[in-house]
Amino acid sequence: xxxxxxxxxxxxxxxxxxxxxxxxxxxxxxxxxxxxxxxxxxxxxxxxxxxxxxxxxxxxxxxxxxxxxxxxxxxxxxxxxxxxxxxxxxxxxxxxxxxxxxxxxxxxxxxxxxxxxxxxxxxxxxxxxxxxxxxxxxxxxxxxxxxxxxxxxxxxxxxxxxxxxxxxxxxxxxxxxxxxxxxxxxxxxxxxxxxxxxxxxxxxxxxxxxxxxxxxxxxxxxxxxxxxxxxxxxxxxxxxxxxxxxxxxxxxxxxxxxxxxxxxxxxxxxxxxxxxxxxxx
Numbered sequence: 001x002x003x004x005x006x007x008x009x010x011x012x013x014x015x016x017x018x019x020x021x022x023x024x025x026x027x028x029x030x031x032x033x034x035x036x037x038x039x040x041x042x043x044x045x046x047x048x049x050x051x052x053x054x055x056x057x058x059x060x061x062x063x064x065x066x067x068x069x070x071x072x073x074x075x076x077x078x079x080x081x082x083x084x085x086x087x088x089x090x091x092x093x094x095x096x097x098x099x100x101x102x103x104x105x106x107x108x109x110x111x112x113x114x115x116x117x118x119x120x121x122x123x124x125x126x127x128x129x130x131x132x133x134x135x136x137x138x139x140x141x142x143x144x145x146x147x148x149x150x151x152x153x154x155x156x157x158x159x160x161x162x163x164x165x166x167x168x169x170x171x172x173x174x175x176x177x178x179x180x181x182x183x184x185x186x187x188x189x190x191x192x193x194x195x196x197x198x199x200x201x202x203x204x205x206x207x208x209x210x211x212x213x214x215x216x217x218x219x220x221x222x223x224x225x226x227x228x229x230x231x232x233x234x235x236x237x238x239x240x241x242x243x244x245x246x247x248x249x250x251x252x253x254x255x256x257x258x259x260x261x262x263x264x265x266x267x268x269x270x271x272x273x274x275x276x277x278x279x280x281x
Contacts, residue, residue: 113225113263113264113265114263114264114265115148115261115262115263115264116136116138116139116140116261116262116264117136117138117259117260117261118134118135118136118139118147118165118259118260118261118262119134119135119136119258119259120132120133120134120257120258120259120260121133121134121135121164123169123254123257129172129174130168130169130171130172130173130192130196131155131158131166131167131168131169131172132154132155132166132167132169132257132260133164133165133166133167134147134164134165134167134260134262135163135164136163136164136165136262137163139163139262139264140264141157141160141163141164141165141262142157142160143157143158143159143160144156144157144158144223145157145165145262145263145264145265146223146224146225146228146262146263146265147165147167147260147261147262147263148228148260148261148263149252149257149259149260149261151229151251151252151253152228152229152230152231152250152251152252153170153177153217153224153228153229153230153251153252154167154169154170154252154254154257154260155167155168155169155170155172155175156168156223156224157262165262167260169192169254170190170192170198170230170250171192171193171196171197171198171250171254172192173191173192173193173194174192175190175191175192176189176190176191176221177189177190177191177217177221177223177224177230178217178218178219178220178221178224179200179215179216179217179218179230180215180216180217180218181200181203181207181208181209181213181214181215181233182213182214182215182216183210183213183214184207184208184209184213186203186207186208186209187218187220188200188201188202188203189201189202190215190230190231190248197247197248198230198231198247198248198249198250199245199246199247199248200215200233200246200247200248201243201246202243203243203244203246204242204243204244205238205239205241205242205243205244207244209233209236209244209246210233210236211233211234211235211236212232212233213232213233214229214231214232214233215229215230215231215232215233215248216228216229216230217230225263225265229251230248230250230251231248231249231250231251232248232249232251233246233247233248234247234248234249235247
């Protein structure tokens with residue numbers, strides 16, 4: 001065992017002397033020693049690899065940073081885009097309401113009276129009783145007041161509860177409106193049907209009525225003033241022996257109705273109403 005230790009020590013001393021000698025032998029061309037040159041050749045590729053790796057790490061870090069920045073900017077732009085779309089919708093709705101109000105200002109009610117704007121809260125034009133509920137805080141609501149739009153007649157108020165009013169639509173099967181063909185002034189009654197349509201009744205077969213004729217209120221029912229558009233004739237049939245069967249298309253689009261106007265006008269005096277057939281004191 002001692003001989004092995006002694007041999008190992010001698011080998012270690014010999015290697016140390018060889019390294020010392022190599023470090024002192026100049027390399028080809030002078031300058032650094034052969035040992036330094038060998039170390040440089042061995043370590044230079046590793047150093048170059050470390051440098052490349054360090055640069056790649058910085059590139060990847062920069063890419064992640066840039067991606068995070070772009071993601072944040074994209075989220076900010078999406079949020080701003082949503083807000084702008086909401087503002088655009090609000091502006092479009094405000095523009096539409098202003099247009100409705102401007103049409104109401106330009107609309108002159110027949111036989112005087114004042115128009116009061118009302119919001120349509122609910123509309124039922126599918127059941128047997130076709131009605132709508134409106135909210136008119138600025139109107140002095142009362143029964144039998146006419147409800148109109150700038151296009152034509154909607155119906156009449158049949159029930160009042162504060163600023164709320166229930167309106168019978170002209171398409172209701174129980175509705176009956178004094179009407180006349182605008183072109184000929186021939187009078188009849190516009191009635192609703194069970195299908196929610198309009199018909200012009202009690203016009204004799206010899207009456208001159210044509211498809212495309214406009215039908216307006218005649219003012220003979222004591223509720224609606226004369227001249228409010230009701231609809232347009234879409235078909236004329238001979239009907240029975242006495243009267244024609246005339247179908248109308250309503251002047252008002254009930255499917256898109258969201259605003260209406262209550263027509264405030266002086267009602268018939270009580271004495272006159274009591275004298276009308278069917279009226280109660």
